[in-house]
Amino acid sequence: MSDQLSAWQLIVSGDAALFAIVRLSLAVSLSAVALAALVGMPLGALLALTRFPGRSALVVLLNALMGLPPVVVGLAVYLLLSRSGPLGAMGILFTPMAMVIAQTILIVPIIAALTRQTVEDLWAEYRDELTAMDVSPTGRMTTLLWDARHSLLTALLAGFGRAAAEVGAVMIVGGNIDGFTRTMTTAVALETSKGNLPLALGLGLILVAIVLTVNAAAWGTRVWSERQAG
Amino acid sequence: MRAPSSDLPLVLDEVSLQAGATAILDRLSLTITPGAPTLIVGPNGAGKTTLLRLCMGLTAPSTGRITWGGHAAGAPARRAILFQRPVMLRRSVAANVTYALAQAGTPRNQRARRAAALLERVGLSDLAQRPARRLSGGEQQRLALARALARDPEILLLDEPTANLDPAATRSVEEIVLMAAQSGIKIVMASHDLGQVRRLAGDVVFLVRGTLCEQARAADFLDHPTTPEAAAFLRGDLVI
Numbered sequence: 001m002s003d004q005l006s007a008w009q010l011i012v013s014g015d016a017a018l019f020a021i022v023r024l025s026l027a028v029s030l031s032a033v034a035l036a037a038l039v040g041m042p043l044g045a046l047l048a049l050t051r052f053p054g055r056s057a058l059v060v061l062l063n064a065l066m067g068l069p070p071v072v073v074g075l076a077v078y079l080l081l082s083r084s085g086p087l088g089a090m091g092i093l094f095t096p097m098a099m100v101i102a103q104t105i106l107i108v109p110i111i112a113a114l115t116r117q118t119v120e121d122l123w124a125e126y127r128d129e130l131t132a133m134d135v136s137p138t139g140r141m142t143t144l145l146w147d148a149r150h151s152l153l154t155a156l157l158a159g160f161g162r163a164a165a166e167v168g169a170v171m172i173v174g175g176n177i178d179g180f181t182r183t184m185t186t187a188v189a190l191e192t193s194k195g196n197l198p199l200a201l202g203l204g205l206i207l208v209a210i211v212l213t214v215n216a217a218a219w220g221t222r223v224w225s226e227r228q229a230g
Numbered sequence: 231m232r233a234p235s236s237d238l239p240l241v242l243d244e245v246s247l248q249a250g251a252t253a254i255l256d257r258l259s260l261t262i263t264p265g266a267p268t269l270i271v272g273p274n275g276a277g278k279t280t281l282l283r284l285c286m287g288l289t290a291p292s293t294g295r296i297t298w299g300g301h302a303a304g305a306p307a308r309r310a311i312l313f314q315r316p317v318m319l320r321r322s323v324a325a326n327v328t329y330a331l332a333q334a335g336t337p338r339n340q341r342a343r344r345a346a347a348l349l350e351r352v353g354l355s356d357l358a359q360r361p362a363r364r365l366s367g368g369e370q371q372r373l374a375l376a377r378a379l380a381r382d383p384e385i386l387l388l389d390e391p392t393a394n395l396d397p398a399a400t401r402s403v404e405e406i407v408l409m410a411a412q413s414g415i416k417i418v419m420a421s422h423d424l425g426q427v428r429r430l431a432g433d434v435v436f437l438v439r440g441t442l443c444e445q446a447r448a449a450d451f452l453d454h455p456t457t458p459e460a461a462a463f464l465r466g467d468l469v470i
Contacts, residue, residue: 125317126317126319128288128313128317129313129316129317129319131288132286132311132313133329133330133333133334133377133381134307134333135333139333143319143329147319147320147321148320150320228361
């Protein structure tokens with residue numbers, strides 16, 4: 001009980017270290033969502049609109065990659081970015097940049113797979129009209145992505161949820177360095193193991209609150225824009 | 231405004247379309263020339279929709295040849311089609327029309343003005359900012375007509391555009407179609423409503439089970455059908 005009280009006190013008093021952690025977590029995860037959307041949405045749309053040998057296998061693989069374990073992604077990115085790795089010269093291991101890269105890799109499959117499904121369903125509906133209007137392949141992709149925007153918001157949320165909640169990847173490539181690469185999830189893990197339950201609980205509560213807020217905002221946006229565009 | 235090459239006459243030469251073992255269309259030959267509206271008439275399943283899709287170039291025939299103004303299939307720049315259940319883009323009414331204008335190659339700075347004119351033409355000016363998917367069935371058909379007319383077509387193919395509409399909505403769609411016909415657009419329209427045939431048709435193509443049963447001027451077809459199938463259809467007997 002006293003643990004919970006001090007957790008609330010930390011939040012209410014606006015502890016500076018705590019808010020730095022929150023800020024970094026949000027910056028890393030939102031950047032990863034933005035980058036993954038940039039890659040995953042066109043990729044998903046392309047996969048939805050093209051037919052080639054091995055496509056089914058690729059769709060299955062992409063769906064399977066949605067369950068990619070964060071620690072495996074973390075390890076792979078670690079090997080790439082470590083001093084002796086192929087990208088070691090960039091010297092970005094144990095920086096927020098490395099964390100963004102790892103989380104992006106983690107959620108590209110989620111966004112691409114959900115986009116693929118959404119765009120494919122919409123294409124079934126739009127195919128005749130767009131073909132009759134002689135829309136180019138690129139035009140089809142952008143039209144379908146735009147007209148599916150309400151549903152695609154859910155894909156982004158799924159990606160954000162995954163990024164904000166994972167510990168494994170950011171822990172391995174970020175290193176959980178105090179004041180530099182410590183995120184909410186790595187801090188919760190660390191503080192719990194140290195026995196500092198008030199801070200761990202406070203961070204846990206904020207994490208849940210943020211995920212709720214982001215989802216509520218997205219829901220509101222969706223309702224509003226659907227009312228605008230049908 | 232018009233490009234020098236023309237999509238007319240539209241010629242189908244011994245065209246068949248197989249779906250598995252069944253023939254949807256069977257060695258159908260047909261020439262569509264400029265002039266008054268051609269109505270494609272026949273019972274459900276006669277192949278009216280398939281014929282329109284072939285005329286649009288959306289479906290390729292299994293055998294036979296289709297040419298547009300002497301050319302084999304090219305880009306359907308001079309053709310437009312109105313599906314029985316048109317799909318509204320998830321955008322505003324005006325944006326649906328500007329989208330069609332953009333695809334038809336209308337320069338960006340003319341799209342807003344032309345979209346307004348097209349919406350005026352189909353009587354949807356007041357609803358321009360509404361989400362297209364919130365329109366009623368009749369309004370959606372009229373918006374789809376505006377989108378089709380945005381292509382500045384030479385041939386307008388229509389697949390039973392009034393099949394699910396009440397008389398008032400049917401009348402406004404027919405008025406737009408007649409106006410388009412008067413402006414020189416060749417109308418090719420599927421229908422199984424004989425009243426509509428009487429109101430709109432210049433000539434009639436009567437299909438039964440994927441074959442061309444009779445082709446005649448509308449008045450001749452309605453008053454002096456030459457085939458027993460057409461006579462039965464006009465009497466209101468069930469022709470299958």
